[in-house]
Amino acid sequence: MIEIKNITMNFSDGQNRNQAPSLRSVSLTIPEGCIYGFLGSNGAGKSTLMRIMSGIYPATSGEIYIDGEPVFDNPRAKEKIFFVNDETTQFTNYTADELSMFYKGAYSGYSDEVFKKVMTALKLPTNKKLSTFSKGMKRQTIVALALAAQTKYLLFDEAFDGLDPAMRRMVKNIITDEIFDRGASLIVSSHNLTEISELCDHAMLIHEGDLVFSDELDNLRAGFTKLQLVIRDPELADDEVLKKKIQSLGLEALDITTLGSLRQIIVKAPEEEAVSKLKVLSTDLAEGVPLTLEEIFIYELEARGYGNADIIKENN
Amino acid sequence: MITIDPSDKTPIFEQICKSVCRDIAVGALLEGDKLPSARELAKLLQLNPNTVAKAYGMLERDGIVYSVQGKGCFVAKHEGKATEKLTENFRAAVREALDAGASAEELIAIIREADRG
Numbered sequence: 104m105i106e107i108k109n110i111t112m113n114f115s116d117g118q119n120r121n122q123a124p125s126l127r128s129v130s131l132t133i134p135e136g137c138i139y140g141f142l143g144s145n146g147a148g149k150s151t152l153m154r155i156m157s158g159i160y161p162a163t164s165g166e167i168y169i170d171g172e173p174v175f176d177n178p179r180a181k182e183k184i185f186f187v188n189d190e191t192t193q194f195t196n197y198t199a200d201e202l203s204m205f206y207k208g209a210y211s212g213y214s215d216e217v218f219k220k221v222m223t224a225l226k227l228p229t230n231k232k233l234s235t236f237s238k239g240m241k242r243q244t245i246v247a248l249a250l251a252a253q254t255k256y257l258l259f260d261e262a263f264d265g266l267d268p269a270m271r272r273m274v275k276n277i278i279t280d281e282i283f284d285r286g287a288s289l290i291v292s293s294h295n296l297t298e299i300s301e302l303c304d305h306a307m308l309i310h311e312g313d314l315v316f317s318d319e320l321d322n323l324r325a326g327f328t329k330l331q332l333v334i335r336d337p338e339l340a341d342d343e344v345l346k347k348k349i350q351s352l353g354l355e356a357l358d359i360t361t362l363g364s365l366r367q368i369i370v371k372a373p374e375e376e377a378v379s380k381l382k383v384l385s386t387d388l389a390e391g392v393p394l395t396l397e398e399i400f401i402y403e404l405e406a407r408g409y410g411n412a413d414i415i416k417e418n419n
Numbered sequence: 420m421i422t423i424d425p426s427d428k429t430p431i432f433e434q435i436c437k438s439v440c441r442d443i444a445v446g447a448l449l450e451g452d453k454l455p456s457a458r459e460l461a462k463l464l465q466l467n468p469n470t471v472a473k474a475y476g477m478l479e480r481d482g483i484v485y486s487v488q489g490k491g492c493f494v495a496k497h498e499g500k501a502t503e504k505l506t507e508n509f510r511a512a513v514r515e516a517l518d519a520g521a522s523a524e525e526l527i528a529i530i531r532e533a534d535r536g
Contacts, residue, residue, distance in 0.1 A: 138467055275465060282468045283458045301425070304469040321430055321473075386519060392428045 105133040105156060105256060105288075110165035112151055112312075124312050125151045128165070131307055131317040133290060135255070136282045140299035140320075141292035142400070143309035149292040152309070153258050156290075157186035169256065182211060185254040189261040191241035199229040199244050203251065210252040217277075218251035224273060243270055250277050257281075259291045263298070275302070300396045308400055310409055320396070327357075327399055328377040328391035331365045334384050352380045357402045369394065369402065420447075421455070423464050431466060435474035436504065440483065443494060443501035454484060454492040 112126040126148045133139050141149045155162045158174040158181045166173060172180040194202055199222060207213040222229050225243050233241050242265050249257060257278070266274065281287035293299050299306060300320070307317035316323070339345045342359045345366065349356040354377060358369040370377045374391045382388050394402075421438045423431060442448040454460075457475050461468040475492055478484045483501050486492045516526055 137469060272465065276462050279458060279461045279468045301465075302467060304467045321432070321470075324430065393430070 104135055104170065106166075106168040107131050107133070107152070107156065108166045108168075110152065110155060110162045110167065112148070112155065113163045124163070126155075126162070126309075127312045129309070129312075129314045130165075131314060133256075133288055134305070135286035135288055137288050137305050138278065138282075138303045139288060139290045140303035140306035141290060141309070142294075142296070142299060142306055143292075144294075146311075147309045148312045149309055150260050153186065153260050153290070153292060157181070157184050157258060159186070183255045184258065185210070185249045185252045185256070186258045187245055187249045187260065187262040189265070191238050191245065193245075195234040195241070196232060198232055199227065199247070202233075202244070202248055203229070206248050206252055210254060212253040214251050214253055217253065218247055221247040221250055221273065221277075225270065239265070239267070242266065246270070246274060250274065253281070253285075253287075255285060255287050257287065257289045259289065261292055261294070263291050263302075264293055264295055296396045296400070306396070308403065310404060315400075315403055315407060315409075323396075323399055324393045325373050327369065327371055327394045327402070328374045329367065329369050329394055329398075330377060330381065330388065330391040331362070331367045332381070332385040332388050333364050334366055336384075339384070348384070349381070352383065354380050357406070369398070371402075421460065421464075423466065431470050432474040432477065435460075435466075435471060436477055436483075439474075439478055440501040440504045443483065443497060444505055448494050450494050450496050452494045453490075454494065456491055 108130050110126050110129045111124055113124045114122070129148070129152060141153065143149050154160060156167055156169075156174065158176065161175045168174070169180040169183050174180040174184070194205075197205070203215065203218050207215070219229075222244070225247065227236075227240060227244060227247070233244060236244065242262065246259075246262065246266065249259075263271070263274070278287070278289050282289075291299070291302065303320060305317070305319050306323070308315040334340075334345070339348055342361070345359055345368075346356045349368065349370065355371045356368055357371055358367075360367045368381070370381075372380075374393070377391050378388060421435065421442065423434050423438070427434060429437075439448070439454065448454075454475070455463065457468065457471045460466070461471045464471075475484065475486075479486055479492070481504065482495055482498075483504070484492050485495050513526060517523070
């Protein structure tokens with residue numbers, strides 16, 4: 104597993120005056136055999152954290168352990184990580200075969216077979232310089248190299264977003280095997296909440312350098328319920344009054360919207376609890392629905408005082 | 420057929436469990452039949468592998484399937500457990516309807532109608 108302990112990162116702005124830290128005491132644990140989503144708006148700190156995890160530069164303070172080994176300047180730890188950037192400008196003077204040789208020298212578990220298999224499936228020539236490739240082809244080649252390295256931890260810094268559906272499928276299938284066979288973990292940063300929602304089993308949200316939460320996705324989802332009900336009591340017509348009433352029933356109402364005769368209520372509670380407690384308000388109440396990941400993020404951020412967080416605008 | 424409806428808001432691992440239970444209840448899967456491995460199912464339905472593993476874990480815990488080391492997951496003796504899981508929601512709905520004042524006859528009529536259609 105990867106243990107991230109109290110990572111703080113300050114990039115000073117050259118005049119020896121520190122601007123706001125890029126990461127503020129971030130701690131989380133990434134288990135083996137999982138697909139972990141890193142979420143947050145641009146500049147939130149996701150890429151910085153990934154680079155520190157890969158040992159590209161050291162944090163200002165805090166520690167990172169990869170299977171118990173500190174990562175910075177430690178080949179034993181770095182052997183276990185492959186970091187895929189979103190940029191495609193590196194190494195364009197080389198052919199895929201030459202890059203393959205380079206990475207083979209860097210990673211003891213490198214597999215020529217996997218590399219050939221993926222490049223063949225993608226119909227990419229391995230003897231042409233990458234400068235002749237389109238951006239998409241370059242991206243695919245780098246992902247092919249990453250898969251061939253067969254490291255225990257694979258970090259995709261928004262590199263997943265740029266892949267076409269066929270390649271996504273291939274990567275997912277290879278990762279599935281890696282998870283079952285070697286307890287490998289894929290860590291993906293993305294803006295695409297729908298995709299993260301389908302792909303990942305864990306996720307974390309970073310906002311302006313702070314970790315907002317990190318949890319198994321199923322746990323996150325189970326903690327919120329959305330219900331629509333008709334409330335006949337005229338005294339509860341006012342949203343604020345209704346909110347207090349809900350509180351008196353032992354629930355926290357995060358949002359109340361009036362839609363015609365219906366009131367849509369979002370509570371921070373599992374469905375069973377929400378339905379049983381709110382039954383007194385309306386006899387029609389049969390079930391609640393889970394929230395989408397996007398909705399959960401909005402409420403979690405608001406709850407922590409980040410209100411009107413603009414991570415959602417990225418998707419629209 | 421073990422299927423998932425992505426637009427269904429029920430958690431995926433629950434959908435997998437219900438899908439397997441349904442297959443067993445209707446006799447599509449019989450005692451001793453081998454389930455696809457968690458790995459195969461994850462790839463087939465393009466699902467997160469841990470989600471599938473979780474579903475299989477639940478099925479095993481509830482005694483609906485059992486696993487044999489190195490061989491796979493198999494359907495356990497059908498002692499009504501699969502059906503029980505599927506009718507959980509129905510039981511709750513019946514109780515609720517009766518509490519709300521519906522008569523048993525009304526509910527039985529609904530069942531018959533559904534059975535015809």
